[in-house]
Amino acid sequence: MCEFCHEHGEGKKWYLQMKNYSEELLHADLTADQKAKVEAETRYQWTKRFWEGFVYPAITGAPNPSHYGFAEGPSVQTNKDEILAQRKTEHFGQVLPIEDVEKVIDMVDSITRMPCGCRYIHTGLADRRYCFGLGLDKWSILGKYPDAAASLEVLDKAEARKYFRHFDQEGLVHSIWTGVTPYVVGLCNCDRDCLAYDGYIIRRGLPQFFRAEYICQVDWDACTGCKNCMSQCQFGAMFYSSALGKINIDPHRCFGCGVCRAECPNDAIMLIPREAKPEVANEWLEETGG
Numbered sequence: 218m219c220e221f222c223h224e225h226g227e228g229k230k231w232y233l234q235m236k237n238y239s240e241e242l243l244h245a246d247l248t249a250d251q252k253a254k255v256e257a258e259t260r261y262q263w264t265k266r267f268w269e270g271f272v273y274p275a276i277t278g279a280p281n282p283s284h285y286g287f288a289e290g291p292s293v294q295t296n297k298d299e300i301l302a303q304r305k306t307e308h309f310g311q312v313l314p315i316e317d318v319e320k321v322i323d324m325v326d327s328i329t330r331m332p333c334g335c336r337y338i339h340t341g342l343a344d345r346r347y348c349f350g351l352g353l354d355k356w357s358i359l360g361k362y363p364d365a366a367a368s369l370e371v372l373d374k375a376e377a378r379k380y381f382r383h384f385d386q387e388g389l390v391h392s393i394w395t396g397v398t399p400y401v402v403g404l405c406n407c408d409r410d411c412l413a414y415d416g417y418i419i420r421r422g423l424p425q426f427f428r429a430e431y432i433c434q435v436d437w438d439a440c441t442g443c444k445n446c447m448s449q450c451q452f453g454a455m456f457y458s459s460a461l462g463k464i465n466i467d468p469h470r471c472f473g474c475g476v477c478r479a480e481c482p483n484d485a486i487m488l489i490p491r492e493a494k495p496e497v498a499n500e501w502l503e504e505t506g507g
């Protein structure tokens with residue numbers, strides 16, 4: 218279990234706890250420390266600012282403000298521990314396999330599909346709809362911009378599952394995000410255009426998300442060495458052994474996203490709880506070196 222599970226999930230998966238999606242938490246007053254870190258009085262206030270700064274431009278193609286709705290704090294902090302603490306308080310993620318995404322979809326009241334702010338910032342392309350806001354009243358949160366709010370789709374659970382299955386097949390990594398932890402604001406489908414992935418994995422910066430509560434391993438009796446799965450892995454965790462004629466997964470690089478399974482014709486890849494593999498049971502935030 219990652220530290221959020223211990224702090225916000227009572228030892229169970231933090232993102233499967235209803236209290237972390239509650240209206241009460243969204244509107245509760247923040248502590249003095251939280252207020253200082255996120256520069257808002259409530260999670261609702263923070264979420265509104267974030268949607269206006271990060272999501273609205275991705276809907277309309279409007280210019281991005283410099284801070285995308287985040288608090289200004291991290292840019293003036295130089296201490297790595299302080300920056301990480303700031304991120305964990307304000308907006309932090311975790312990789313989720315499709316099974317847990319579906320559990321979250323089953324739990325929440327509403328799912329709003331919307332454009333991806335990261336892809337807009339990275340590519341300049343607006344309206345790339347890979348983000349899913351959870352429990353979000355689009356009229357309340359984007360009330361200043363009724364046309365933009367109207368353009369967002371509110372999905373039923375079956376529609377949401379269909380999109381996520383499709384993105385899973387495409388090899389997009391599912392992730393879940395807080396808006397002033399532990400409140401859960403959304404589910405994402407990410408690739409190399411994700412700002413968090415870029416900063417953390419490509420540039421080897423400070424972590425922006427936890428690895429999944431799982432890890433993958435290959436059943437060598439079932440693996441034929443076809444290599445179909447390799448193109449799915451965004452973390453450089455899969456290796457082909459020419460001696461064995463099989464795929465190997467480096468557990469220290471595997472983030473447990475599980476999307477490699479979608480391309481295996483032989484069901485040779487299994488997702489197991491991270492805690493079942495002692496050498497990586499406590500690896501949550503280490504860099505991949507990939």
Ligand code: SF4
Nearest residue numbers: 333335405406407411
């Ligand atoms: S975390 Fe992923 S889906 Fe969400 S905004 Fe960033 S790239 Fe888009």
Ligand code: SF4
Nearest residue numbers: 450471472474475477
């Ligand atoms: S090997 Fe690990 S990181 Fe790579 S796709 Fe599979 S589960 Fe994800």
Ligand code: SF4
Nearest residue numbers: 440441443444446481
């Ligand atoms: S797709 Fe399946 S069978 Fe093919 S190499 Fe990967 S694990 Fe082995």
